[in-house]
Amino acid sequence: MSGLLVVTAVPAEAEAIQSGLADPTVAVLPVGVGPAVAGAATARLLALAEMAGRPYRAVVSAGVAGGFADRVAVGDTVLGTRAVAADLGAESPDGFIPIDELGMPAELLGGGTALDADPTLLAGLRTALPTATVGPVLTVSTVTGTTASTEELVRRHPEAVAEAMEGYGVAVAASQAGVPFVELRAISNPIGPRDRDAWRMRDALTALTAAASALR
Template structure:
């Protein structure tokens, strides 16, 4: 996909994707962890490319993620139907209230807690990765690490398949620039009680390399 910008959090993810790419015109950039730095860095990269007369045509947030155990296996590949800011909102005695339900004024492009994936870009990725699990991917500022918080998150977003920390930020930057967006993740661990020893980072990075030709 010439003119594609692929944004990852860390260099290991970027290296894994580059290892599988077949199109040298795809740009892969590691920008840091979390939605704020991911959004700001993506916006800067898009603005610089446009100013140089070489604008990007689409943006993909890619990397490893935690997966909901009953919905996607460790080592599996995920394509997001939407990127959701899962903890953007307010607490209340009745539970979490998403930002969309707080009566805020209408937001700019890419505002609210959900940014849908571009239908055409998602369709192209699904065709190239037919075995990928497809569903909403949550963006969180704090990775879920207990059974109780996992259960609460699963109840709040029953269709979500994975959680990561950058997709929503990248999605908002793409929306602000008027560009198609998608999110591709591979699963290194089940969401739940934090157990670094059970993470399969090597397998997830290898799966990124295997999925990377879909971005070419």
């Protein structure tokens, strides 16, 4: 059996994790931006490892994220209790309808629109990262950039602590392969009106490097 598979969206995130990790049993690979490409690439990596007789024992979706301002600060680390497909559904005059409320069977949704992190993996990371904020992490295909959309997300997901673009796709791939999953994020910006100049990417990448030791 192989070790841990850590997937990120972009090379800078993978490099930040590798900088804080000296463990040859942990593979750290950038797989692309967004839930579709991240899910497809992760599924391929898991399948290739299984066919080679060296299946991965767990998958971590890691990288930077936006954080809900009243729940987590920029530069903080987040551990996802579940990955939520926050924008998978339909609009209606009464508001957004999640796809699992439209009559879709759970088996056609990769197990549902919210996939829980593996409790053992999550517990281990919580012990290793005691100051990390813990809660659901939303997966979106369009990054939130207005006050109105932020307030709508808060209304629909009152416990969520962050949003990113890959977690749910990676979680589906892991679930389909029967491999434990967890999500690790570092906060680069508050969720809200888009202000690219206010993003603190360096602080978030530094936080990822510091958190990487917990993956050994």
